[in-house]
Amino acid sequence: MQVHTNLISSRNSGQIVPIDDNMNCSSSIPSNGLLRIKSNRLQLIVLRCIFFAALISIILVTYFIFSRDHSSSSSSSDNQASTIKVSSTITQFPTYVTTPMSTKSSLTLSGQKCQSFSFDPYVSYSSNNKPWSIAFGDFNRDNHLDIVISKTENYELGLYFGFGNGTFAAQTTISAGSTLFYVTTADLNNDNYTDIITVEASDNRVGVFFGHGDGTFDRRKTFPTGYYPYWVDTGDFNGDGNTDMITANSYDNTVTLLLGDGRGNFATQRNITAGDIVTGVVVADFNLDNHLDFAVTEFRDYTMSVFLGTGSGLFQARQSFSTEKNPWGLASGDFNGDKYMDIVVVNQRADSISVFINNRNGTFQSQMVYSTDAPAISVAVGDMNNDTYIDIIVANDYKNYVGIYRGFGNGSFDFPMKFYTDWWILFVATGDFNGDHRPDIAVLSEYTEAMNILLNSC
Template sequence: MDTIGVFLNHENGTFPNQKTYSTGSGSRPICVTVEDVNNDCRLDIIVGNFDTNSIIIFFGYDDGTFTNQSTFSIGASRPKSIAVGDFNNDHHLDIAVANYGTNNVGILLGQGNGSFCFPVTYSIGGSIPYSIIVADFNNDYQLDIAVTNYDTHGISILLGYMNGTFAPATVFSTGLGSYPYGIATGDLNDDKQMDIVVANSGTGNVGLFLGYGNGSFEKQETYFIGVSSRPSYVTVGDFNNDHQLDIAVSNTGSYNISILIGYANESFETEIIHSISSKSSPFGIANGDFDKDNQLDIVVANAETNSILLLTDYATKPSKPQSTYSTGSGARSYGIVTADFNNDSHLDIAVANGGTNNVGIFLGIGNGSFASQVVYPTGDKSQTVALAIADIDNDNQLDIDILNCHTNGT
């Protein structure tokens, strides 16, 4: 059965068992994100289902639970990643989808009540889009889109207009044979311009594109991770509290996490490597302060060991013992996001379980530990791949939006 899982934070570094939400048999949930897409001041969860070609939204309640799914068909697109933002300045959240099967980006404009228009697609100027992010790359106060192109070794930038449409894609090379997976953004050199970091799985490095602030970028600078490391996904944050953004990378090939420490001179150093269990296949990675020690923690979804792993003290060598939480037999967990789902001021975790067609919720206790997983189904044969969190229906509660790749939704 395909699920996503949520861990609720208890404020003491521990989490109760995960709550799981089914995404449907065969849905294969892979990516997940969190936003308030219905304007009710409650976070919702948006999930992408790879095998059912759909987006699923779980609307949130104040207690960290979610309604039954609402499903939106996006055609035979095989969605791989999702991002959320207000693209047309109507104060309603919209959804952007990286469509692996149709080599384009789909935009679903939101109505503010939890419903969406049928997607409008834009060419990415490449093929096999994997990961998608949104940010203002040209300082015009409009959200733009960046997406990795796995098969054509580059990233595409689509600059947004205020009416929710986008300019033709501009492509920047990540290098021959790079096969870029994950992508993240932030001001990595303190020049007040948004930059982009990419996990290049084929060349075993992380690529950095420094932004000019006009929608264009410097030529990629790379940081080597390892010959067979196969970097998959990246997250940025100040992991050593020096007021400089750093980069954390999940390495599927070498079963570890790399942390690249950032310096004020625009350079990075591979300083800390944390091993994970053999054959774990770490994919999705996120960060947050789960134990309230004013130090960012790192959480990663392990596809092969059907678990999530939490690092709460990675600045020392060796680090403290890692905490792992099961996402269920055969879960094959991919995407992962963090947010406070039950308004208790503790960060929780949502995970897309592609093998069991569900979303799992782990409610946090606030000390770095979590409650048991609660699962929410995403539909038969959905293969949930992407997950986002937002208040979609304007009820001040976070909802869950899901991408399904093999079902067509309703």
């Protein structure tokens, strides 16, 4: 045992002393004792191996348990965030569905929300004679939404009476004036029946068909406008309780305001100067002062302009905001939930849409641009998946689909989802055609000269 003592002593002294290979240990240690020492050493080695193996196993098990718990915690956190986001959309607020290019919204009851968009395969209805735009109304007072379309050939309107289940009767026609572009509906003479308003571009006037409430109409009555009116919208601009009309006149760069007397008569208030080639107009209260304002698209100026109303039929100076190339149709809706109406413009030759967020005072932030993949002239808005956020629907010309941009409720939008239709879609509008409180889609195809209906199956 002297050797062992010397080794310990030497290590304590800080010096490493090698073992002498010539040292004769057997001379002082019996053979049976040597066997016991070797056996003890072997047991010690085995015990050490077992100990280290157990230690490594404990470390590995602890690591995997920790990793699994961390992963589960992250997954649980992600699921919780997703659940919170979804549940936040379950509100008792009504869903706003706007008519084409209009802010005259109708309330619908909230239904079942959907994570995405879903529509039945489209059903096609023949129209012929170059259909151009769509409007809705209950023309025969049966509580089912009916459809009217304008046409640029044969000087006629097409009527489709709804059955309330998403299907429509075959088209009936009404003879109209000259070239018809935009059509809209309103009660212009306060008789509680829906009337039809069209622009007769080549004759520089609007034509009004006063409804009887049974699906029939008086012969049209016309009122002069500026040069080559293209679009028309309605609202009470002077606060007298009667519906007025406003037209976008594309060839003389003006907007015509026609003030109604509530009995179906209109006086031209004045022509308001706007930008170069006014193609679209939309009416809304953009600054929440309880006076109606309007916005227009100016095709050649690459601008969208806003005119704030004073409530007397007069308007403040024009405010212009840059768009992309050749803005055409436009619509408004509250895209970020602040109660102020925002604006979306479709830029025909830029293959894009421009979204303008309201600064809560009737002025607007710079445009946010989203691609449309094709030229387009028509855009509509509505909550298409009932998540209480307004979405944007675009008609893609030269394509066979509409693109729906899902709104996030903060003023931004997702990439568009495609829903297939006939080819060359000129116009898109939303309305509840089957009474399920979910906005459906109607489009017009230039190629097939037909109307397509896509029922919302969300």
